[in-house]
Amino acid sequence: MDDHFGERVAAAYDETEAEMFAPAAIDPAVDLLAGLAGDGRALELGIGTGRVALPLARRGVPVHGIDLSPAMVARLRAKPGGDAIGVTIGDFATTRAPGTFTLAYLVFNTVNNLTTQDAQVSCFENAAAHLGPGGRFVIEVGVPALRRLSPGQTMVPFHAGPATWAFDRYDTATQAMSSNYLTVEGGRGECRSIPFRYVWPSELDLMARIAGMELVDRWSTWTRAPFTHESEHHISVWRRITR
Structure with a gap:
């Protein structure tokens, strides 16, 4: 882990x-x-x-x-x-x-x-x-939250703010998922991803x-x-x- x-x-x-x-x-x-x-x-x-x-x-x-x-x-x-x-x-x-x-x-x-x-x-x-x-x-x-996925869709957004956006990404074949965060601060962007298994x-x-x-x-x-x-x-x- x-x-x-x-x-x-x-x-x-x-x-x-x-x-x-x-x-x-x-x-x-x-x-x-x-x-x-x-x-x-x-x-x-x-x-x-x-x-x-x-x-x-x-x-x-x-x-x-x-x-x-x-x-x-x-x-x-x-x-x-x-x-x-x-x-x-x-x-x-x-x-x-x-x-x-x-x-x-x-x-x-x-x-x-x-x-x-x-x-x-x-x-x-x-x-x-x-x-x-x-x-x-x-x-x-x-x-x-798989019922939120349309056919072909893999991502579900769960936060949208002035400088931060976040979404969950699902792989229904393996039950792997990740929470992904995009933050913009001082004109610079940063992406962070945390893996999970639903x-x-x-x-x-x-x-x-x-x-x-x-x-x-x-x-x-x-x-x-x-x-x-x-x-x-x-x-x-x-x-x-x-x-």
Whole structure:
């Protein structure tokens, strides 16, 4: 897994994703995750700058994180309470953290950063290996936007501003996709591309079964709105099966 969140991205990440740091986005997620963690510990895969981990820790849930990017983790450490959260540096598909958890979670489409099916399966297996009996694994991810593609079309724009344009590019034969950003600043243009692999809800359920987990809930939002054929995102919860 390549680190696409180095110093340059980390330095501007909280500002770039400011909408996702707003209470309206954070509070429902933390409410649901805190309820699932109960009196146990939570493991965040791809903890980043602590967008979810810090408010969850303030709710009294002990949080540990795994992240590939030292630059992102440095931003977490610099925030109030950030130095009290343990972080293991490494690929969250394979890296082990110490201890056992009642909850593992992976939010904000981060599962798509794993660009092969094998890596995504390994992520489920790694999450299950961290969970105690009956522990939960939560993923927040978008539903692939393929219905927006006309015949022959491969790109879907998702942002257009005075100096920044962004679009997703899809390869339906391989499930490869990328988010592409074109920025013009000071008369100079710059293009940045981040690779992903999109994944279907049913495919995630099969990965969970391979890892010894079963689906227990799926919603379209953190506030538990029903998941339907029109949903653009889903929050899915799997439980580690005790045999």
